[in-house]
Amino acid sequence: MEMKLNLRTSVPLLLLAVLALVPLYATFAQQPFYLTLFGRIVVFAIAAVSLDLILGYGGMVSFGHALYLGLGAYVVGILSYHGVDNGFVHLGVTLLLCALVGAVTGLLSLRTTGIAFIMITLAFAQMFYFLAVSLKQYGGDDGLPVAAGSRFGSVSLDDPAVLYYAAFAVLCLCVWGGRRMVDARFGMVIRGSRQNDRRMRALGYPTLRYKLVAYIISAMVCGVAGMLYANLTHFVSPAYMAWTASGELIVMVVLGGLGSFFGPVLGSAAMLLIEEWLKGMTEHWMIIFGPLIVVAVLVSRRGLYGLLGDVQVRLSRRARPVEGKA
Numbered sequence: 001m002e003m004k005l006n007l008r009t010s011v012p013l014l015l016l017a018v019l020a021l022v023p024l025y026a027t028f029a030q031q032p033f034y035l036t037l038f039g040r041i042v043v044f045a046i047a048a049v050s051l052d053l054i055l056g057y058g059g060m061v062s063f064g065h066a067l068y069l070g071l072g073a074y075v076v077g078i079l080s081y082h083g084v085d086n087g088f089v090h091l092g093v094t095l096l097l098c099a100l101v102g103a104v105t106g107l108l109s110l111r112t113t114g115i116a117f118i119m120i121t122l123a124f125a126q127m128f129y130f131l132a133v134s135l136k137q138y139g140g141d142d143g144l145p146v147a148a149g150s151r152f153g154s155v156s157l158d159d160p161a162v163l164y165y166a167a168f169a170v171l172c173l174c175v176w177g178g179r180r181m182v183d184a185r186f187g188m189v190i191r192g193s194r195q196n197d198r199r200m201r202a203l204g205y206p207t208l209r210y211k212l213v214a215y216i217i218s219a220m221v222c223g224v225a226g227m228l229y230a231n232l233t234h235f236v237s238p239a240y241m242a243w244t245a246s247g248e249l250i251v252m253v254v255l256g257g258l259g260s261f262f263g264p265v266l267g268s269a270a271m272l273l274i275e276e277w278l279k280g281m282t283e284h285w286m287i288i289f290g291p292l293i294v295v296a297v298l299v300s301r302r303g304l305y306g307l308l309g310d311v312q313v314r315l316s317r318r319a320r321p322v323e324g325k326a
Contacts, residue, residue: 016265032160037273040272041272041273043167045171045252046167047066047226048256050217050219051253052261052263053182054215064123065218067121068220069223069245069249070226070236070240070241072223072230073226073236073237074138076226080149087157091150094227099220101124102220105121106215122243125241129243141238149231163228167228170224170225186210186214189210190214251293255267255271256303258303260306262305275289
């Protein structure tokens with residue numbers, strides 16, 4: 001009998017099902033903490049999925065991707081500070097600002113590769129980080145409380161359950177849309193450019209244009225994650241766009257599996273759940289957390305999503321002799 005179970009499909013779908021049921025469980029168990037914890041997982045999964053588009057599929061190692069997470073958060077914080085709580089305005093300004101900054105940084109950084117690309121993206125992120133620190137009117141280094149959440153008509157993201165399901169819907173849309181995108185001609189060019197950019201250009205594909213579009217899309221999606229994060233925490237801080245935040249996003253993508261949109265979701269869930277578990281054990285949790293991440297990456301070079309594929313292959317091989325005896 002042929003094995004029908006596909007772990008690389010069933011496990012991520014099971015995770016999405018669990019994420020969808022979190023608000024119901026939190027309400028039933030009267031534990032609103034779970035909404036906040038899993039809300040963070042969903043929001044950072046969105047940001048990690050956006051990074052995977054350029055890192056996993058395009059080979060563009062952006063060490064400043066948290067810049068767009070911070071920009072989206074500050075749009076909500078600053079507009080809310082001035083009494084604007086219209087969610088459509090928040091979303092529109094977030095998308096426009098992230099697209100503009102992404103276009104400028106992309107045009108400059110995508111003309112380089114390797115360490116130069118990494119350093120340029122890092123430099124832009126740090127530039128905006130110190131800009132946020134210098135804005136004393138908006139809290140400076142101390143950050144800025146969000147006075148009111150984004151409102152879309154009669155629907156307010158101040159409601160934790162509404163915010164959670166809004167973020168979950170965005171995550172599902174990103175995974176589905178990203179998968180469709182990379183399976184189309186656009187994705188073929190991006191992946192081909194990662195393998196051999198010169199050959200793709202020789203075939204007549206304007207690879208810089210394709211990579212720039214991917215970079216801008218990635219920036220806009222990460223900005224939406226930042227907008228949701230500001231509504232989740234009711235606070236914005238320059239730390240959201242620090243280089244350490246960009247490093248955390250890279251770890252989530254690598255831990256989950258590069259070049260697989262389900263991978264960053266797994267990586268985000270694993271990293272934040274382990275972090276929360278260790279925080280409850282010791283205040284020196286980072287000393288344990290670091291080696292755990294190293295071991296996880298060494299055990300499966302292709303991340304958790306790749307590990308599911310390896311387990312699938314082993315289970316299939318074990319099932320074959322049984323079929324022969326039958």
